[in-house]
Amino acid sequence: MSDRDWTGLLGFDGDPAQVDFDRIDAALESYYPQMERDLLALISYPSVQGEPDWRAPFGQDVRDALDFALGVAVTLGFRAEDVDGYVGLADLEGYSDEQVGVLCHLDVVPARAEDWTVCPPFEPCVKEGRIYGRGALDDKGPTIAALYGAAVLADFGVPLSKTVRFILGCNEESGMECVKYYLSKFDPPALGFTPDGRFPLVNGEKGICHFALSARWPAEDNGPRLLSLRAGSAANIVPARAEAVFSPDTELRFHGEEGITLSQRDGCLVVTAEGKAAHGSLPEQGRNALTELVRFLAGQSFAPEGAHAYLSRLAQLLADDKYGAGLGLAEDDGLSPLTCSPNLLEIDGDGATLTCDCRFPVRGKSDDLLAKLNALAAAEGWELSVPTLHQPLYMAPDTELARELLAAYREVSGDPHEPIVMGCGTYAKAFPNFLAFGAEAAESPGLAHQADEYFSSADLLLCAKVYARAIYRLAK
Numbered sequence: 001m002s003d004r005d006w007t008g009l010l011g012f013d014g015d016p017a018q019v020d021f022d023r024i025d026a027a028l029e030s031y032y033p034q035m036e037r038d039l040l041a042l043i044s045y046p047s048v049q050g051e052p053d054w055r056a057p058f059g060q061d062v063r064d065a066l067d068f069a070l071g072v073a074v075t076l077g078f079r080a081e082d083v084d085g086y087v088g089l090a091d092l093e094g095y096s097d098e099q100v101g102v103l104c105h106l107d108v109v110p111a112r113a114e115d116w117t118v119c120p121p122f123e124p125c126v127k128e129g130r131i132y133g134r135g136a137l138d139d140k141g142p143t144i145a146a147l148y149g150a151a152v153l154a155d156f157g158v159p160l161s162k163t164v165r166f167i168l169g170c171n172e173e174s175g176m177e178c179v180k181y182y183l184s185k186f187d188p189p190a191l192g193f194t195p196d197g198r199f200p201l202v203n204g205e206k207g208i209c210h211f212a213l214s215a216r217w218p219a220e221d222n223g224p225r226l227l228s229l230r231a232g233s234a235a236n237i238v239p240a241r242a243e244a245v246f247s248p249d250t251e252l253r254f255h256g257e258e259g260i261t262l263s264q265r266d267g268c269l270v271v272t273a274e275g276k277a278a279h280g281s282l283p284e285q286g287r288n289a290l291t292e293l294v295r296f297l298a299g300q301s302f303a304p305e306g307a308h309a310y311l312s313r314l315a316q317l318l319a320d321d322k323y324g325a326g327l328g329l330a331e332d333d334g335l336s337p338l339t340c341s342p343n344l345l346e347i348d349g350d351g352a353t354l355t356c357d358c359r360f361p362v363r364g365k366s367d368d369l370l371a372k373l374n375a376l377a378a379a380e381g382w383e384l385s386v387p388t389l390h391q392p393l394y395m396a397p398d399t400e401l402a403r404e405l406l407a408a409y410r411e412v413s414g415d416p417h418e419p420i421v422m423g424c425g426t427y428a429k430a431f432p433n434f435l436a437f438g439a440e441a442a443e444s445p446g447l448a449h450q451a452d453e454y455f456s457s458a459d460l461l462l463c464a465k466v467y468a469r470a471i472y473r474l475a476k
């Protein structure tokens with residue numbers, strides 16, 4: 001139990017109207033310079049996953065960022081604890097042990113300094129009301145905002161019946177080992193949120209299935225023929241480039257098809273398709289170079305016969321390269337249509353592997369999807385493998401958690417928009433009863449992981465106010 005004075009609790013029924021949030025907001029405004037200073041300092045740790053070291057399982061830079069964040073938490077009045085460098089804990093004790101969790105992360109994705117135009121990624125700066133730096137938005141800014149928001153509640157002696165637990169993860173971006181470690185030592189909090197998504201609230205995340213289909217055919221070692229084909233760079237990125245290499249003396253018909261170029265390299269004929277990259281969960285934002293190349297080659301004649309037949313069949317199956325219609329996967333639960341983007345293709349002399357990134361509806365079933373994929377593989381004589389399968393998450397907007405979070409956001413922002421469903425997974429999937437809540441606006445093009453990532457000063461303050469209310473509503 002905490003030694004805080006709980007006398008204020010008498011007669012208090014947890015009605016938000018009884019808490020003077022105007023005063024809490026004013027306090028957060030007066031703390032803003034300190035909040036910004038802490039955020040700039042936290043960003044300056046280049047907390048990209050590195051070589052493991054003693055009590056630094058994700059590298060010393062991540063360890064240093066964790067130590068700094070725990071120091072901030074202690075200064076703000078939290079009881080802080082390091083869990084072997086995997087996660088940090090910062091607790092604000094309520095009068096019961098039941099916990100409300102705030103799941104944040106301190107690690108960041110790498111940044112290439114030459115791509116940054118405002119300031120270097122780990123030498124953050126403030127320009128025209130924006131705080132620039134790697135991690136400013138994902139997830140250091142929202143983390144600092146939430147810590148301040150919770151701390152101010154304690155400052156004002158606002159009674160909380162539940163304990164508020166911040167879980168400061170150190171490996172969200174590359175494997176989520178931090179959360180696995182946490183769950184090996186502790187129970188998950190009863191409910192909570194992760195400030196690592198979008199406002200107003202993410203109440204649904206599609207399921208993710210990366211599947212691969214492999215085909216084989218007899219090799220032909222003589223004569224003009226397709227030697228190799230390579231498309232894509234990662235399973236979750238719509239490919240911007242695809243390339244097929246044919247042996248010398250191969251002849252293809254070329255009529256200036258858009259996005260296609262033919263050239264010579266080392267005596268071989270090279271066919272290149274250029275498209276536009278996009279996140280695998282948003283295939284409609286890209287132009288898929290893989291399918292452009294497959295379509296072009298399907299209209300040609302070349303050897304080996306197996307490769308030609310395969311590419312012709314693929315052109316039919318991938319005629320829709322966004323919603324999986326040709327593959328027989330298309331599905332819509334009214335909230336979140338299935339997307340399916342063919343993102344990797346590798347062909348050599350006697351076989352091919354195609355990898356697709358499929359995001360299935362929040363109310364869909366992975367078993368149904370797998371049954372369709374098995375049937376497809378059997379019908380084509382291909383081999384199926386499923387390297388990634390994450391179940392969807394969905395919480396109806398009228399559940400208590402969703403209602404309270406949305407109310408907290410609306411009270412501060414006045415934004416009446418409904419919660420959203422996303423195609424990409426967030427940290428919220430790590431625990432039951434968690435939702436991603438802020439901090440990027442629903443309509444933002446997506447600044448996380450990009451060069452010149454920033455978090456606006458106004459949003460930092462808005463988040464602190466929203467999270468103060470959200471934590472209060474969940475922990476009251």
Ligand SMILES: [Zn+2]
Binds near residue numbers: 105138139172196
């Ligand atoms: Zn994140």
